[in-house]
Structures are given as structure tokens and as C-alpha cells.
Amino acid sequence: xxxxxxxxxxxxxxxxxxxxxxxxxxxxxxxxxxxxxxxxxxxxxxxxxxxxxxxxxxxxxxxxxxxxxxxxxxxxxxxxxxxxxxxxxxxxxxxxxxxxxxxxxxxxxxxxxxxxxxxxxxxxxxxxxxxxxxxxxxxxxxxxxxxxxxxxxxxxxxxxxxxxxxxxxxxxxxxxxxxxxxxxxxxxxxxxxxxxxxxxxxxxxx
Numbered sequence: 001x002x003x004x005x006x007x008x009x010x011x012x013x014x015x016x017x018x019x020x021x022x023x024x025x026x027x028x029x030x031x032x033x034x035x036x037x038x039x040x041x042x043x044x045x046x047x048x049x050x051x052x053x054x055x056x057x058x059x060x061x062x063x064x065x066x067x068x069x070x071x072x073x074x075x076x077x078x079x080x081x082x083x084x085x086x087x088x089x090x091x092x093x094x095x096x097x098x099x100x101x102x103x104x105x106x107x108x109x110x111x112x113x114x115x116x117x118x119x120x121x122x123x124x125x126x127x128x129x130x131x132x133x134x135x136x137x138x139x140x141x142x143x144x145x146x147x148x149x150x151x152x153x154x155x156x157x158x159x160x161x162x163x164x165x166x167x168x169x170x171x172x173x174x175x176x177x178x179x180x181x182x183x184x185x186x187x188x189x190x191x192x193x194x195x196x197x198x199x200x201x202x203x204x205x206x
Contacts, residue, residue: 016036016037017036018037020039020064021067022066023065024067030047032050032051034048040064040066040067040069041063041064041065041068041069042063043058043060043061044060045059046188050135050137052077052106052137053075054074055072055073055074055165055203056069056072057193058071059193072204073205075111075205077110079206080111084111091143092143092174095145095174096175098122099125099145101118101126101141101142101143103137103138103140104139104141105133105138106136111138114132116128116129116130116131116132117131123145134162134163134164137162138167139166139167139168140187141171142155142169142171143170144170144172144173144174147173149170149183150172151170151185159187159189160190164187165186165188170182170184184196
């Protein structure tokens with residue numbers, strides 16, 4: 001049987017390897033800047049690591065003879081105090097029916113709020129100069145003004161154009177604290193993984 005490997009397959013496996021989880025031995029640590037698929041006893045997991053974030057999330061459920069592993073979210077700067085999400089919410093509420101964008105990045109002394117320079121904004125869009133440091137990005141947020149919180153096709157294209165990993169957040173109905181809603185997902189192209197508050201808390205984000 002031929003053992004020749006197409007160079008394109010070799011390049012793909014080098015950049016994004018698929019690794020069986022050892023049943024008896026230990027799984028090697030993942031270096032910063034890398035990602036991999038783990039085939040574990042109960043499914044296939046995505047593991048990815050940047051300077052700001054180390055995370056492992058299950059993509060699919062399947063039984064295999066391999067070893068076990070667990071999901072987790074480990075922000076490098078420590079769990080994110082919900083006050084940080086509150087600060088993003090206050091920005092959205094202050095802008096009311098006008099869309100706004102901001103983010104949470106890993107700074108020298110921990111988490112830092114960053115507002116990219118706005119180019120234009122209205123009740124249906126926000127355009128800004130993208131000066132985020134992708135390796136230090138934890139949360140990328142924008143609001144939908146008076147409209148509901150959801151990920152549009154434009155949001156999908158924008159998220160898939162970033163290397164990840166990070167959390168994308170959309171805040172909607174930003175006219176009052178009582179009406180404010182949000183959606184969040186984990187971004188690591190080609191994956192966009194919806195998450196809820198319970199999952200974020202259980203896995204270690206908050």
C-alpha cells in the first residue's frame with residue numbers, strides 16, 4: 001500500500017492536526033498560537049490557544065476507544081469579572097439606537113477595554129478601523145441599537161475572517177437595562193460555536 005502523503009494534506013495536518021487522546025498516557029500541552037482537533041472517548045473536541053485564551057470545546061459526540069478529556073475555557077488574565085461585560089453593556093446603552101463596537105483585550109496588567117476608532121455608525125451598522133491585536137483579543141462586541149441581538153451574515157463573514165480564538169458578543173435592544181439582550185459565541189474559524197451564560201460560567205469564562 002502506498003504511503004505517499006499529498007503535500008497539501010501534510011500542510012493541513014501540520015497547521016491543524018487531528019490527535020487521538022491517549023487512553024493511558026498524557027496529552028501533550030498545546031503551544032500558544034496553535035490549534036488541534038482531539039478525538040476523545042466521547043467525541044471530537046476543538047482545542048485552541050492564544051496569548052489571551054486557552055479553550056477546549058466539544059464539536060461532536062461519538063464513542064471511540066481513546067482516552068477522556070474535558071471542555072474548559074481558561075482566559076489567560078483570569079476569569080472575566082461580570083463587571084467587564086457590564087462595561088460593554090454601558091457603552092451599548094449610552095449609544096442607544098446607534099450601533100457601537102468595543103472589545104476586551106489582554107493588557108500589561110490584565111484585561112483592558114478597547115474602543116476601535118469609529119468610521120461611521122447608525123441604527124443599522126457600525127464601521128470602525130480594526131486595530132485589535134488578534135493574539136490578545138478575548139471579546140469582540142458590537143451592539144444592534146434598538147434591534148434584537150443576533151449574528152447577521154455580515155457578522156459571520158467578519159468573524160470567519162479573523163484567526164481566533166475569541167468570543168463574539170452582540171448586544172440588542174439597547175434602549176434600557178430592562179430590554180437589553182445578548183448573544184455570544186466562540187470563534188475559531190471555521191467554527192462558530194454558540195454559548196449561553198450557563199455554559200460560560202460552567203466552563204470557566206466567568
